Amino acid sequence: MAKRITNRADDYSQWYLDVVKEAKLADHSPVRGCMIIRPNGYALWENMKQALDKMFRDTGHENAYFPLFIPKSFLSKEAQHVEGFAKECAVITHSRLQSVDGGVEVDPESRLDEELIVRPTSETIIWDAYRNWIQSYRDLPILINQWANVVRWEMRTRLFLRTMEFLWQEGHTAHATEQEAVEETLRMLEVYRTFAEDFMAMPVVTGVKTESERFAGAEDTYCIESLMQDGKALQAGTSHFLGQNFAKAFDVKFQDRDGEHKYVWATSWGVSTRLIGGMIMTHSDDNGLVIPPKLAPIQVVLVPIIKNDDQKSQVLLYAEPLITELKKLGVSVKADDRDNFKPGWKFAEHEAQGVPVRIAIGPRDMENGNIEVARRDTLIKEIIPINGASLYISGMLETIQKDMFEAAKKRTSDATRYADTYDEFRELIEEGGFIYAHWDGTPETEARVKDETKATIRCIPLNGDPTPGKCMVTGKPSSQRVLFARSY
Numbered sequence: 001m002a003k004r005i006t007n008r009a010d011d012y013s014q015w016y017l018d019v020v021k022e023a024k025l026a027d028h029s030p031v032r033g034c035m036i037i038r039p040n041g042y043a044l045w046e047n048m049k050q051a052l053d054k055m056f057r058d059t060g061h062e063n064a065y066f067p068l069f070i071p072k073s074f075l076s077k078e079a080q081h082v083e084g085f086a087k088e089c090a091v092i093t094h095s096r097l098q099s100v101d102g103g104v105e106v107d108p109e110s111r112l113d114e115e116l117i118v119r120p121t122s123e124t125i126i127w128d129a130y131r132n133w134i135q136s137y138r139d140l141p142i143l144i145n146q147w148a149n150v151v152r153w154e155m156r157t158r159l160f161l162r163t164m165e166f167l168w169q170e171g172h173t174a175h176a177t178e179q180e181a182v183e184e185t186l187r188m189l190e191v192y193r194t195f196a197e198d199f200m201a202m203p204v205v206t207g208v209k210t211e212s213e214r215f216a217g218a219e220d221t222y223c224i225e226s227l228m229q230d231g232k233a234l235q236a237g238t239s240h241f242l243g244q245n246f247a248k249a250f251d252v253k254f255q256d257r258d259g260e261h262k263y264v265w266a267t268s269w270g271v272s273t274r275l276i277g278g279m280i281m282t283h284s285d286d287n288g289l290v291i292p293p294k295l296a297p298i299q300v301v302l303v304p305i306i307k308n309d310d311q312k313s314q315v316l317l318y319a320e321p322l323i324t325e326l327k328k329l330g331v332s333v334k335a336d337d338r339d340n341f342k343p344g345w346k347f348a349e350h351e352a353q354g355v356p357v358r359i360a361i362g363p364r365d366m367e368n369g370n371i372e373v374a375r376r377d378t379l380i381k382e383i384i385p386i387n388g389a390s391l392y393i394s395g396m397l398e399t400i401q402k403d404m405f406e407a408a409k410k411r412t413s414d415a416t417r418y419a420d421t422y423d424e425f426r427e428l429i430e431e432g433g434f435i436y437a438h439w440d441g442t443p444e445t446e447a448r449v450k451d452e453t454k455a456t457i458r459c460i461p462l463n464g465d466p467t468p469g470k471c472m473v474t475g476k477p478s479s480q481r482v483l484f485a486r487s488y
Helices: 012-022 039-058 079-088 123-133 178-199 245-249 274-283 309-328 343-352 363-368 389-414 422-429 443-453
Strands: 026-028 035-037 069-071 090-094 097-100 103-106 111-118 142-151 165-175 205-208 220-227 233-243 253-255 261-263 265-272 300-304 333-335 357-361 370-375 381-385 416-418 434-438 456-461 481-485
Touching: 012 274, 035 039, 039 142, 039 165, 039 178, 039 274, 079 245, 123 142, 123 165, 123 245, 165 178, 178 205, 178 220, 178 233, 178 265, 205 481, 220 389, 220 456, 220 481, 233 245, 233 274, 245 265, 265 274, 274 389, 300 309, 300 343, 309 333, 309 357, 309 363, 309 389, 343 357, 357 363, 357 389, 363 370, 370 389, 381 389, 389 416, 422 434, 422 443, 422 481, 443 456
Parallel strands: 300 333, 300 357, 416 434
Antiparallel strands: 026 035, 069 111, 090 111, 097 103, 142 165, 165 265, 205 220, 205 456, 220 233, 233 265, 253 261, 357 370, 370 381, 434 481, 456 481
C-alpha cells in the first residue's frame, strides 16, 4: 500500500483528514457539514458508549429518549438559552412536499402553526416533561441520560470535531437542593475525567469555564480540556450546573418535607463523537490511527505469511489455540485470511486502522514454535514462543494502554508553560500548548487576549496553583492562574 497519509509536520489539518479516511472512520455526507460514520468509526463510538454507559449506570442514572423536534416557543422560555443557540438552530416550517413537473417542492398549504426546532440540545423539552413528573420531594432526584443525535448549524466543519449533526449523550438531572445538584455536576465531571484518562489514555485538565464561555442557561460550566499534538486545546466534555433557571422557565416545583413548594435544581452534561477526533489527534502518527487497547474494536490481528492455501490452513491451525486462549482472556482477535491481499498490504492497512497488536506467522515461525508480535504504538516487533503467548499479549495490551497515557501526559507536560507578562505570553502562544497565566477576572481583558492572540481561557483549573498574583495584561490582582490556549 502506497503511503497516503500526509506527515503531521507538513500539514496537520490534512494529516488529520487523511487518517480519518485511511482508517475508514467517516466520509463526508452529500449534505454539507454532515458526516457518514463508517463501521470502523461507529465501532469506536460503540465502545466509548458502552464504557460510559456503565459508568453512568454505576452512578445511578437511567437511559430515556426524548423527541428530536422541539416547539419553537420552548426555546423562548429561557432567555440565555435561546440567545446561545438561536444562530445554530435548524427550523422546520412545513410538513410535506408535493410533486411538480417530475420533481418536488414544499407544499405551501402545509405550513406548521408553530415551527419546530431540530434539537441542538434537549434541556427545554426535557424540563417540560419534568414539570409533569415532579410533584414531591419523593420524586427526586431524577437522574436521566439519553443517547441521541443533535443538530447545530455549523458553517465551518471538520469530521468528528465539528459537524452539523453529531452523536452524543446528554444527561439531565433534577434535585431537591443546590448542594445535591452541584455534587452531581462535579461527580459527572469526574466520570468524564476518568473515562478520558483511563479509557482514551488522554490526559485532561478539569476546570470551570469563564462567564463568556459558559453554556447558555447555566450558572456554572465545568469542563475537561486536553492538548492535541499540534498544540491546540480540545474541549472534550462539559458538565453544567443549571441552578433553577430551567425549573423557573418551565415552572417545575416540588413540595418539600415541610410542605413548602420550591423550584428544583438542575444539571446537564454531555460528551459527543468529538471524542473520536480527540483520540485521533492525541495518539495517532504519520502511519495512521493509533487506538488505546481498551477502546479498540479489534485488539489483535493475525496475518498469515503464506504462499499457498496449504500454508494458510497450517498457519490457522497452528494459531487456533492461541486465538481461543486470547478470546477467553477477553481479547478481541481477528484472523486476516483474505486471499486477494499480500501480507505487506495487510500490515499497512491494519497499521493505518490502529489495531494495537499484530501477530504474523509463517512456515519458519511454525518450525521454531514462535510468532512475531508487533506493537502499533511503538512499531516495535519481537519474536516470542507461541506457548504462553496469550498471557504475554494480554499483558502487552495493558502495557500499551499505560504507555500511551504516559506518552500523551509527557507531551502535554512538555508543552505546558507559565507566562508572567503579556509580551512573554504573546511569544509563547505562537509555539502552541497550554499556558498558565494570571487574569484579572474581567471579560474585557479576556476579550482583548482573544482578539489579539486568538487564545482563549480554556478553564479556571480546579486543581491549579492557588498562588495569587497580578494579571499579565493589566497588572490588577489575580486570585490564581488560569489556563490559556488556542483551540478547536
